[in-house]
Amino acid sequence: MLKKLIVFLLIGTLGYTLAVTFSSIPIGANRIGSLDNPETVAAYYLDKSPNDLKVANTITAVVVNFRGFDTLGEVSVLFLAATGLASILYRKEEEEEEEENKRHISHRLNLPSSSLVQTGAKILFPLILLLGIYVFIHGHLTPGGGFQGGAIIATGFLLMLVSYKGFKNNHKIMVWLESLAGLGFVGVGLYGLIRYGSFLQNTGWTGNLNDLVSGGLIPLIYIFVGIKVATELTNVLDILLNIKSRRK
Amino acid sequence: MVITPVHYIVAPLIAAFAIPLLIKIHKDAARIVPGIVLFYNVIVSLFLMNHIAEHGMISETLAGWQAPWGINLVVTPFTGFLATMVSILGFIIWLYGYRFKRTLKGGEVKYYEILQMMMIAGSIGIIITGDIFNMFVFIEIVGISAFSLTAFYRSRDGAEAGFKYLLIGGFASAFLLLGILIIYTQTGTLNMAQIAERMPDVPQQMKIVALIFFLVALGIEAEMFPLNGWAPDAYSQAPSPTSATFAAVVSVAGVYALIRVVFTMFDVEGVNNYLMVMGFVTMLIAEIAAISQKDLKRMLAYSSVGQVGLVLIAFGIGSNLAVFGALFLMLNHGVIKSLLFMAGSYFIYNTDDKKIKSLNGIYKKLPIVSFFFALGALAIIGFPPFSGFWSKFYILISAADEKYVFLIIGILLVTIIELTYYLRVVGRIYFAKQEGEPASHKPSINALVAMSSLALFIIVIGVYPDLIMPHIQSAADALLDKSNYIQQILSIKN
Numbered sequence: 001m002l003k004k005l006i007v008f009l010l011i012g013t014l015g016y017t018l019a020v021t022f023s024s025i026p027i028g029a030n031r032i033g034s035l036d037n038p039e040t041v042a043a044y045y046l047d048k049s050p051n052d053l054k055v056a057n058t059i060t061a062v063v064v065n066f067r068g069f070d071t072l073g074e075v076s077v078l079f080l081a082a083t084g085l086a087s088i089l090y091r092k093e094e095e096e097e098e099e100e101n102k103r104h105i106s107h108r109l110n111l112p113s114s115s116l117v118q119t120g121a122k123i124l125f126p127l128i129l130l131l132g133i134y135v136f137i138h139g140h141l142t143p144g145g146g147f148q149g150g151a152i153i154a155t156g157f158l159l160m161l162v163s164y165k166g167f168k169n170n171h172k173i174m175v176w177l178e179s180l181a182g183l184g185f186v187g188v189g190l191y192g193l194i195r196y197g198s199f200l201q202n203t204g205w206t207g208n209l210n211d212l213v214s215g216g217l218i219p220l221i222y223i224f225v226g227i228k229v230a231t232e233l234t235n236v237l238d239i240l241l242n243i244k245s246r247r248k
Numbered sequence: 249m250v251i252t253p254v255h256y257i258v259a260p261l262i263a264a265f266a267i268p269l270l271i272k273i274h275k276d277a278a279r280i281v282p283g284i285v286l287f288y289n290v291i292v293s294l295f296l297m298n299h300i301a302e303h304g305m306i307s308e309t310l311a312g313w314q315a316p317w318g319i320n321l322v323v324t325p326f327t328g329f330l331a332t333m334v335s336i337l338g339f340i341i342w343l344y345g346y347r348f349k350r351t352l353k354g355g356e357v358k359y360y361e362i363l364q365m366m367m368i369a370g371s372i373g374i375i376i377t378g379d380i381f382n383m384f385v386f387i388e389i390v391g392i393s394a395f396s397l398t399a400f401y402r403s404r405d406g407a408e409a410g411f412k413y414l415l416i417g418g419f420a421s422a423f424l425l426l427g428i429l430i431i432y433t434q435t436g437t438l439n440m441a442q443i444a445e446r447m448p449d450v451p452q453q454m455k456i457v458a459l460i461f462f463l464v465a466l467g468i469e470a471e472m473f474p475l476n477g478w479a480p481d482a483y484s485q486a487p488s489p490t491s492a493t494f495a496a497v498v499s500v501a502g503v504y505a506l507i508r509v510v511f512t513m514f515d516v517e518g519v520n521n522y523l524m525v526m527g528f529v530t531m532l533i534a535e536i537a538a539i540s541q542k543d544l545k546r547m548l549a550y551s552s553v554g555q556v557g558l559v560l561i562a563f564g565i566g567s568n569l570a571v572f573g574a575l576f577l578m579l580n581h582g583v584i585k586s587l588l589f590m591a592g593s594y595f596i597y598n599t600d601d602k603k604i605k606s607l608n609g610i611y612k613k614l615p616i617v618s619f620f621f622a623l624g625a626l627a628i629i630g631f632p633p634f635s636g637f638w639s640k641f642y643i644l645i646s647a648a649d650e651k652y653v654f655l656i657i658g659i660l661l662v663t664i665i666e667l668t669y670y671l672r673v674v675g676r677i678y679f680a681k682q683e684g685e686p687a688s689h690k691p692s693i694n695a696l697v698a699m700s701s702l703a704l705f706i707i708v709i710g711v712y713p714d715l716i717m718p719h720i721q722s723a724a725d726a727l728l729d730k731s732n733y734i735q736q737i738l739s740i741k742n
Binding site for chain 1: 252254258261262264265266268269308309310311312313316317318319356359360362363366373381382385386388389392393395396397399400402407410430432433434436437438453454457
């Protein structure tokens, strides 16, 4: 009883302190300031991204250009998460064989989805892919971008994996896409390093604001990010679904 | 400048993304490519150290935006020293592990090598970045790789250790993000130099709350008591080269992050005393726990945590000499503990279980490895003429200078404890009665080269510490000279 009381007191004190602290932060208030008298770095970003970078979506400019190195890091985090998951959950060859043998003997619960779901999935799948590609190609113009577009594409693959038992991703293409998208991102960065002396630096040619082809290398990077995220997330789904089928 | 700090990160990333393709061309690519990359990082380190010795510190801007708006990578004598140390140790650990994982099949090797390489690259990233959010990203990279490698053997215990590490690491990330959020709302910037510059204007309450978030989050990474519950499990369950990496690379990066935040970003009174007290408690509890361990790798893990405690004590004292001692100890601990893990893993490889009691008389089976283990054990206790002696010596002197009598008593007491448990193992190796058949797993040549280069370092630095001391001294000066750091970063035009 006393122990519980002490724990409650401790949590109460902690909660009170945090509540007081966080409530004194004016979240949502306009604290950007002006370019001459900036309170945060935001003023500079808001000025530079439409004027210098010709990117309509300031968030994209921040994510891909100003803080592009962080994005490269996050893409690698995703890549490492998929790699780590694969390293823990992959199946050894003999295990796979064993399982194949078992499959013949035991009568596995392997009911296909209803034809309603299957037909629906077949119609929706290309549309979902199209939406995903649209989202990451227009990342510099409209809300969304590589991460969102990639996640949308992965949901399309999830739909197919769930509705068709036999649906298999083409691993060869996936591996190539995954690696080339990552290398493409780094390659764009290296282009900046070699050409202008700063990693990930944008080109001088940026086009007109609000054009599809504008913002220099920013849309290109977001396309690479989109492909990378889509393939990584699909890989993760693939690994997890395979494990589930083994356990039965 | 031909080589810039960003090469540290870009080279491993290219390799990590390309290995799945390269493995189709040559099946050993997954083993060889990380070695080339880690060796390249050693070259980058040496080049940059040479460059800053002549031209002063480097602050590289990324994406072409100046420091507060873009991300910058900073190489000062301090960060350069740590990055050099981490990259050299990383390469030696790769060399050691090159044949160690021969038993694994193709696919597994790929995963292992990519994760191991990115863990080292991420640690270097934590050290050289000048941006607090970028540091968060690198901590994530190190964390994700470390969780997966801990559970790599897919045993029950390994999975438990990995899951524990994952949970507590997740906490660390969340707390770190909250801390960064508070700092950003108060200062409007993420650049560490600019945060430090604006810190005096931040209300005291905000400062304290943010600092607590940072201390909890980075305390987990730096293995500070009571946040180090994951460490013994993770160290003992991970593959041995990974355990050595945890001790030599990941804990260095964790301590660096803690020190950078406490020393450079915040100006809160009394945080030094906090570090000192927590370091003291960490050291005492870990060393006492180490005595009662029956498992060799667990014992080494507790000893690592104890050494980190000593490092924190020295940073807590905060005088120039103490910081010097702390950096020297970080270097020594990285080298010696990698050697101990490398030698220890060959013992484990040749016995049925991981227990200390099965090491009886193993020196007849593995004479060279036993010699390296004994050397490492003596060096980490602090026997002269090994390098471990000097770091402990300078920390004791600095404690005496500041008249912290209880610290001196504590450190000496802990030395006796260390003496007990290390010599117990060494005694078993050399003097206990031998049983069983000859060794089935002889150390491979590359492992011997890796271990002897570490042993050579221990002896050479022990006999002639002046070789390395000027570098450590300038590193300590660079860490303590906060105003110079701020001024340089905010004024450098690339």
